[in-house]
Amino acid sequence: MLAAAQRLRRSDDFAAAIRGGRRSGRGTVVVHLDLAGSPDAPDPAENTAAPNRAAREPAQADGAGRQPAPSRAGFVVSKAVGGAVVRNKVRRRLRHLVRERLAGLPAGATLVVRALPDAASASYARLGADLDAALHTALAPRKPGRRSR
Numbered sequence: 001m002l003a004a005a006q007r008l009r010r011s012d013d014f015a016a017a018i019r020g021g022r023r024s025g026r027g028t029v030v031v032h033l034d035l036a037g038s039p040d041a042p043d044p045a046e047n048t049a050a051p052n053r054a055a056r057e058p059a060q061a062d063g064a065g066r067q068p069a070p071s072r073a074g075f076v077v078s079k080a081v082g083g084a085v086v087r088n089k090v091r092r093r094l095r096h097l098v099r100e101r102l103a104g105l106p107a108g109a110t111l112v113v114r115a116l117p118d119a120a121s122a123s124y125a126r127l128g129a130d131l132d133a134a135l136h137t138a139l140a141p142r143k144p145g146r147r148s149r
Contacts, residue, residue: 008072
C-alpha cells in the first residue's frame with residue numbers, strides 16, 4: 001500500500017495531473033505525469049496557460065528544515081475494465097507496481113495511472129512492462145518543435 005502522503009485523493013489533484021501533465025499510453029495503461037511540483041520542472045511563470053498552477057504546487061524545501069513534497073500517485077480503473085472484483089485486482093496490481101517505481105520519479109511529481117480494458121486480462125509482468133514503457137516516455141524530454149497541449 002502507498003503511504004498516505006503518496007496517494008492522490010482529491011478530484012482536483014487528478015484533474016490537474018491529467019490536464020497539465022504529459023500523457024503516454026501503452027497497451028494496458030495510460031500514464032499522466034505532472035512535474036509541476038518537482039524542483040526540476042520548468043518555471044510556472046513562463047507558462048501563461050496555467051495561471052493557478054502556483055496555487056497547487058507543493059511546498060519546496062528550504063532552510064527551515066521542510067522536506068520536498070513526495071511524489072504522489074492515483075489510479076483510475078473504470079467499469080469498462082470489468083466488474084468490481086476485476087477492477088480491484090487491477091488496482092491492487094498497479095498500486096504495487098507504482099510503489100516500486102515512485103522513488104524514481106522527481107520529488108513533487110504527480111502520477112495518474114489509468115487502466116485500459118486490456119488490463120483485466122493482462123499478466124502482472126505485462127502490466128509492469130507497459131507501466132515502465134509509459135513512464136519512460138512521459139519522463140523523456142520533449143522533442144523541439146512539438147506543440148505543448
